[in-house]
Amino acid sequence: MSTFISLLIGGLVLGCTYGMLSLGLSLIYQASGFMNFTQANLLMFGAFVCYQFFGVWGLPFVISLILSVAIMFGVGCLIERLVIRRLVEKHAKNVYVVLSTIAISIIIENLAMLIWNSRQHYFPSIFSGSSSVKIGSVSVGKESLLCIVVALVAMVALHFFLNKTKFGTAMRAAAMNKTAASCMGINVNRTISMTYGIAAALACLGGILIAPKMTAYYQVGNQISMKSFAGAVIGGYGNIYGAIVGALFVGLLETFVGAYISSAYKELIVYGVMIVFMIVKPSGLFNAKVYE
Amino acid sequence: MKKRVLSVILAATMVMGLLAGCSSVEEAESSAAEETTETESSSDTSSDSSSSSGEYSYVIGHYGGITGTTATVGTAGYNGIQLAIQYWNDNGGVLGGQIGFEFYDDGGTTEGAVKAVTYLLEEKNVDGLISSQLSGNIQATGDQVEAAQVPEVGTGMNPAWLEQGWTYLFRSVPNNAGGAQPLVDAMLTVGVTDLGAMIYQDDGNTSAWAYVTEVLENTPEITLVAEEQAMVGESDWTGTLTSILNKNPNGVLIFAQGEQASLMIKQLRELGYEGYIFGPETFSLPDIRNVAGDGANGIIFFAPHCIPDSADEANSEAEQEFLELYEAAYGELPASDVAYRAWDATNILLTAVEQAGTADGPTVRDTIANLKIDILAGSADFSAYDNGECLSGQQIYITHEGKNILFSTFCEENDPSLYMQ
Structure with missing residues (x-):
């Protein structure tokens, strides 16, 4: 039983991290119809920004987190405003927009390496004293629990933002039909820009939460990005609830396969399941509209 | 208003980048x-x-x-x-x-x-x-x-x-073949009987592990109770490490590059394992102690060199x-x-x-x-x-009280089973 609980928590931590990225991927896809490859490196950059505030300059963790998320929100908006929107306004083909996100992603990675160098940077422990707590007979990292709690709170907050606020309603309206939303007085460009900002902020939050466990490292995003894509696909690409559930599924699947089958097969099984979903149920667990 | 907000965000981001860049110049000196x-x-x-x-x-x-x-x-x-x-x-x-x-x-x-x-x-x-x-x-x-x-x-x-x-x-x-026997000898000295192992699947670590397994085959006092692979590109090993701990080893061996090993050690300690961890020369990387913190205590590894905490503590x-x-x-x-x-x-x-x-x-x-x-x-x-x-042969070191010291010195001054759980 204790093994199961350890695995469950480990899988949830991974799943929540993937979820932060998957959410952003789905939000952007829903709002603009584009795949976005910048998310993983925004996660990495956000972790570094927080490391700078918290680990280097010694600001309190909460302040560092808020500042980092705010800055990355701005970066997300800027990416949309300065690159994506310009390409869309020039009626560039979708593939060009997607390629531009790959280019931005590489730029962000190189920028991080130039600023913080290529070494792993030890992210100071968020909690003082022992790094783990006992849940029954199971030892669980405090930062792992924080990761799960903050991720779940962020997901619930996003749900209420999208469904209970005027701006959230405007975002959903713009995602459904841009022309109609525009006719109704909704500033579509602004809502799309905000979507990129929120996606970047979520990625940043994910980066901060895993940094104590995985350190701040310029390639940390690459190791997570493909799993978050798998999560989004399994959940239903473009459906934000599907993104969350799909990501949690991938995190748990990966962890339990590693423990009960073999670590050698976990990648094979995770991506195998993704391929099966793409063929058998491309709309994913939440029946996202993925057909032309 | 919109432009003003954008300008503020852009300026804040640039200032952040510049300040971070300035403060990391000293660190960057080492990398470039x-x-x-x-x-x-x-x-x-x-x-x-x-x-x-x-x-x-x-x-x-x-x-x-x-x-x-x-x-x-x-x-x-x-x-x-x-x-x-x-x-x-x-x-x-x-x-x-x-x-x-x-x-x-x-x-x-x-x-x-x-x-x-x-x-x-x-x-x-x-x-x-x-x-x-x-x-x-x-x-x-x-x-x-x-x-x-x-x-x-x-x-x-x-x-x-x-x-x-x-x-x-x-x-x-x-070469690292010379580290296998001394490492297994150290396992025997501290009293390991059931060993769990996780091997990062790159050329250097798999071949180094092959030499250790050869020695283990001739060491009946130690049973290999778990052997798991860590695939290149992974950054979370919770499932794999839990699987190893599930076999109740009283010693865990991790063969990985320093960058990955530091995270593996940290994750292993977070799962509640407090015993000895054995590793190759990559464990002499100072970042191991930086990343794993107190969890680095009780690590035993072979290495031709071990970087001291200051030049004054050099061996020659x-x-x-x-x-x-x-x-x-x-x-x-x-x-x-x-x-x-x-x-x-x-x-x-x-x-x-x-x-x-x-x-x-x-x-x-x-x-x-x-x-x-x-x-x-x-x-x-x-x-x-x-x-x-x-040259041949390797030195055995242990991380004890935050410092890497010769294992022989540690054994003279402490009970060798100090970190056995």
Whole structure:
């Protein structure tokens, strides 16, 4: 039983991290119809920004987190405003927009390496004293629990933002039909820009939460990005609830396969399941509209 | 209003980047190793170095990864070579002239290494080579080096690449096969009976693990209760480590590169394991202690070198001099012992060139093959081996109270079973 609980928590931590990225991927896809490859490196950059505030300059963790998320929100908006929107306004083909996100992603990675160098940077422990707590007979990292709690709170907050606020309603309206939303007085460009900002902020939050466990490292995003894509696909690409559930599924699947089958097969099984979903149920667990 | 908000965000981001960049300059010194140690030859960190080999009496080429997953270690090696060349140039160079340096960043990949060696041999016509610390990359490029008749001193520790029959390849450090027996002996000393193992699936670690398993097969006191693989590219090993702990080992062995090992150790400790952890030479990486924190206590590993916390704590005058030079040049001690290996490799190559009195590849090769030289790793004697090795055996270290100390010293001062859970 204790093994199961350890695995469950480990899988949830991974799943929540993937979820932060998957959410952003789905939000952007829903709002603009584009795949976005910048998310993983925004996660990495956000972790570094927080490391700078918290680990280097010694600001309190909460302040560092808020500042980092705010800055990355701005970066997300800027990416949309300065690159994506310009390409869309020039009626560039979708593939060009997607390629531009790959280019931005590489730029962000190189920028991080130039600023913080290529070494792993030890992210100071968020909690003082022992790094783990006992849940029954199971030892669980405090930062792992924080990761799960903050991720779940962020997901619930996003749900209420999208469904209970005027701006959230405007975002959903713009995602459904841009022309109609525009006719109704909704500033579509602004809502799309905000979507990129929120996606970047979520990625940043994910980066901060895993940094104590995985350190701040310029390639940390690459190791997570493909799993978050798998999560989004399994959940239903473009459906934000599907993104969350799909990501949690991938995190748990990966962890339990590693423990009960073999670590050698976990990648094979995770991506195998993704391929099966793409063929058998491309709309994913939440029946996202993925057909032309 | 919208423009104002955008301007504020843009300005804040730029200021953040600039401030972060400024504050990390000191750290960056260690990773880039540019101005402060620049030799009079080219020292570009890219492949498009502009120097001409003709300006120098001898040109050393180096391929390694200062980017990619082993960048920390690769940068330390790069720095060690630059430092040694600077040292030689400050003392008159070799063959009556200055020593040149050509570098190609292979990103730590095999295909990158093949490109790098091709570039260095065919485009830059280097006279001698110092390799990456990645044994797989040395092995992948061995035929090229042999065909070009350019002597190469390697810093990778896997025995395999010196078992290929090549005559132009040499090693500046004892190979890691010599660490297997002392490591298993240490397991017996602390009382390990049930061992769990996790092996990072790269060439160096899988082959090093193969030597340990050979020794374990002849050690009936220790049972291997779990053996798991860590795949390249992973960053979370919760499931795998839980699976190992589920078998109730009283010792856990992790063979991985330093960058991954530090995270594995941290995650293993977070899962509640408090016992001994055994590892290879990569555990001497200071970042292990930085990342794993108190969880690093109780780590036992073999290594030819172990970086002390300050130059004053060096084990010899030669090591102290090297560390002081390194610290003066890069602002901190090496991030990896590969800096030691690279320093030694450069000194071996240049000493042989000096003794040979020529840059001619076959002559320098023959000189190295008979060279006896004191290096940081010990008294090296290439003539004692017929395959390019110069040393054998490894030291065993333990991390105790935040410091890496000799395991024999630890056992004299403490109960060896101190960290048994």
